[in-house]
Amino acid sequence: MLRYLNTRGPASRAAIAAETGLNKTTVSSLISELQARGLVVETGLRQAGAVGRPGRVISLDGATVGALGLEINVDYIATHGLDLTGRTLIDRRIGFDAMGSDVDRSLERLVAVVREALADLAAARLRVMGITVAVPGLVNVETGTVLYAPNLGWRDVPVAQRLAAGSAPIPVRVDNDANLAALAEYTAGVAAGTPDLVYLTGEVGVGGGVISGGRLLRGGDGFAGEVGHLPVDPNGDLCGCGRTGCWETKVGLAALLRMAAPDHAYGRPDSGPVRVPEERLTEIERRQAAGDPRVEQALREIARWLGIGGAILANLLNPRVIVLGGYFARFRGHLIAEAQAQLDRLVVAGADARCQFVASELDFRAAAHGAAHVAVEQVLADPTMVAMLPAKSQPTWRRR
Amino acid sequence: MLRYLNTRGPASRAAIAAETGLNKTTVSSLISELQARGLVVETGLRQAGAVGRPGRVISLDGATVGALGLEINVDYIATHGLDLTGRTLIDRRIGFDAMGSDVDRSLERLVAVVREALADLAAARLRVMGITVAVPGLVNVETGTVLYAPNLGWRDVPVAQRLAAGSAPIPVRVDNDANLAALAEYTAGVAAGTPDLVYLTGEVGVGGGVISGGRLLRGGDGFAGEVGHLPVDPNGDLCGCGRTGCWETKVGLAALLRMAAPDHAYGRPDSGPVRVPEERLTEIERRQAAGDPRVEQALREIARWLGIGGAILANLLNPRVIVLGGYFARFRGHLIAEAQAQLDRLVVAGADARCQFVASELDFRAAAHGAAHVAVEQVLADPTMVAMLPAKSQPTWRRR
Structure with a gap:
């Protein structure tokens, strides 16, 4: 449903039912679920060409939910913050001598960068649903462990576990930098x-x-x-x-x-x-x-x-x-x-x-961009990872 | 349905409906279709553990329908004939100096091998639904043309088209030998x-x-x-x-x-x-x-x-x-x-x-084996490629 709204744009419940082949009860139930998680809103927007009383349409409310992508490489740490609509909120890179630092110092710095980015995204009222870290090396994606990153001098570094301390309860994934960059190119590159x-x-x-x-x-x-x-x-x-x-x-x-x-x-x-x-x-x-x-x-x-x-x-x-x-x-x-x-x-x-x-x-930003993108994709694939909003702040009807 | 029966073995209409989630009318209609094409039979076989009057069960009748795989390589032509149940009817190889022959002579020999194999399979009452030819080179799979096979000295050879003359109306596919061998290994190898x-x-x-x-x-x-x-x-x-x-x-x-x-x-x-x-x-x-x-x-x-x-x-x-x-x-x-x-x-x-x-x-037989397997897979994926039997020869009920 979320992916459908993301691709199609705003639609009435009736149109959603007709186009997806789901029955209206199922559509209404799914929309209530997504509303409760703050992922869609119902607005009175009149659809183009429609006559009479404005119908209610459902839109993706992706601006309040997003993800954080990072890349640590030989001489920099890159950060990319993205909301569900694809809007970039953070895109920065700092010089950092990971090649010349030991693992602990590199991870401490990475944690500091994550904390700063999360604070900035919180200030922008974005709920961050996932963090993905790109590393130039061999990664066990299941456990989030970097098995070997020759140019960083890393062997068997449990990156996800170490970062979790600074970012809980947001799930942390780790993946190879080139894999994530390839995904960024495939989805949004040249x-x-x-x-x-x-x-x-x-x-x-x-x-x-x-x-x-x-x-x-x-x-x-x-x-x-x-x-x-x-x-x-x-x-x-x-x-x-x-x-x-x-x-x-x-x-x-x-x-x-x-x-x-x-x-x-x-x-x-x-x-x-x-x-x-x-x-x-x-x-x-x-x-x-x-x-x-x-x-x-x-x-x-x-x-x-x-x-x-x-x-x-x-x-x-x-x-x-x-x-x-x-x-x-x-x-x-x-x-x-x-x-x-x-x-x-x-x-x-x-x-x-x-x-x-x-x-x-995408220059040197491809891997961090791909990392953020992967985390956003996970929300689209499984919106249940986004927690229900407290009842009082659940939007019901909002005129745009 | 065909693939389901191939994996599961004989089953009653009711069991098929329950297990596939299709309704009984759809199941009956699909089975009639497959019967008319000689791909399934209805038998009175008693199911293990069942009591009372033997129920009628539907079985794959793959023994009458099959496919032919071939490989032409530097010094041999291999042939593999397979029925829908996976039974091998032909498995042979002849020495042939393709490296030292010109393209026309090689294709003439290949056509002769195909004709001989088709005659043998016809004698075994097998209806051959597809022919796949493995070639050690770059193949345009869409057109069945070998673009380049350095060890055969072939460039831009329209193998499917040339073979069609000797095998019509059976469709001919051409593919790379290693691709077909990999499929053989993946489905039936070590x-x-x-x-x-x-x-x-x-x-x-x-x-x-x-x-x-x-x-x-x-x-x-x-x-x-x-x-x-x-x-x-x-x-x-x-x-x-x-x-x-x-x-x-x-x-x-x-x-x-x-x-x-x-x-x-x-x-x-x-x-x-x-x-x-x-x-x-x-x-x-x-x-x-x-x-x-x-x-x-x-x-x-x-x-x-x-x-x-x-x-x-x-x-x-x-x-x-x-x-x-x-x-x-x-x-x-x-x-x-x-x-x-x-x-x-x-x-x-x-x-x-x-x-x-x-x-x-699979020794030197892997590619021909994979070629036959690919053709069989196509029948399982799309049984409509198998023609209806003449009405008089359509089996209706057969006790095994």
Whole structure:
């Protein structure tokens, strides 16, 4: 019912019954339930073209209920607050050196960010129904435990449990950043609605989120899409995971900095205060503008390896679109043409397989956006998770 | 209704109505329809535990309706005839040098095999409702055209159209061999019911069929699972596809022969009469038994590369099982332990991702078996494709 109203817009009880095929008693009963939870309102709005006394119509009252999405990554924490109608209430990112912090400090900071966001959303009179946290690593979605996040240095961290202390009774879910970003792209991004797409996080780690046949590809344990550690070069560099020649050593943000601006590379003790990735990218763009040949050369090399790895994804998953996120999107003008040429050369199906690289428009916000979206979807799928309002505050009839 | 009877077994009309939630008039009407098509029969069979006059029960009469699956590969054509109850009526394979034949000769031979099989099934009083052909290459499933099958040397071959001439009015479908084999494994193989599995054809070409979340992964154009041309070694050999270092140059059957028994390798002009792969494998086993060190060395090398490529599949798709088909299954004892060790070493999720190599028990018959199964599934899904019987031959009541 909720999803129906969300898609269709306001409707009378009679119209709802006729269109859903439910009988009128069922419709009335469901609407009472949703009213009691503050999820729909009854208004006297006249429907377009209708004559006579204004009929009563039922509308989604999603502005009072919402969800919070977060992402913790190597050098930032992102927050996205969303109400049921899809309106964004919070969209911010702070620099945070998760790579250089121990797990406890990172989780403390994450809890503080959650508390602040919840306070802001409460001030905006939004009831938050769910929190989803995106993490660049392998996640046990059932338990909310991060099993392994190499670029954060995390192993077996019970994130949901640790956050629950600071957010109870709101349920906390944890999921892979690339999976959540892929869902954000599939629902609201540049390739929205494309049933076969891959999203690549362009960060220090390179993760993949795969939508196949319109569904998120999870695999047996929820670990599908681990593209960053594809072995692409037996003679390559040592990776953070302990192996050699992984794809992310060729195309990750750390590789770009190492090649284009070694004095700003990750992991240097003298690299100064924590910066969100954009500040490093601005520095690279400044050098590129000043004619530093290392930048062009680095981008060419990265584009080539993007195409080589992209062809592996195209052969195995046959997506129509590979959405480039993070820093890849920022440098789209220097990466996409060369990467596409490599991919076209290497894909077995050749021109029959029409797989295109496109740049995300969600920048580094895709995962947090997807995280909030997942939590909102859960309310639409199961409105009983929203508590009944106290009787006195239940709206009965309101003229808009 | 048909699928229900297939799963549940014989049942009375009343039981069917109660268990399916359909009303009795609908049940009776559906059963009349299915009787008229010769798909169910009404018998006086007494149900276990019932007392009094034997009730009439409805049973699937699948023994008169069936489907034909075929596979054409580099050196053989396989045929599998199946009735609706799952009984195998034909299961045979002939040696045929498709690699060395031109497209027309291959298709003529395929048509001859189809005609022979249809004659045999007609003699067994089976009405064949569908034909599915498995091909080791990229297939446009909508049109039944093979776009590219490198190891057969085929490009843009309209297989369904060419076969229709010899099999009309039976509909012909064409699909990728590994996809069909994966479906066979998922429904009736060693890992049946595992919702996340990958099947690898161990032939000259190495194809992959991916079941993810219980569904065949097709991708945007139906080309997903093209594992044979994963670039695994930039310094490797030239592949049949024109690229360098593809996975199948490391683990395909041609690689085994080249390393273990070069005088029996594929493509030698003096290699004698056409042989199904087993004959070549028997020769290799003979040499292994005689202590030829090249065989052990070749199998060790293949096992190592199986693990390296398998880890790519595990990282991207996170299957619980990788089913080894074709020649891999025959040499399971020499391949699985080493391949598993490599995979375990390379998978990012490590022990959290429990992905096991297992050997298929369907040998080189998996794709033809899956092809027949797909055609049977179509009848179960849409019995209206089965024509009404002439009125005089419609069974009404039959005592078994």
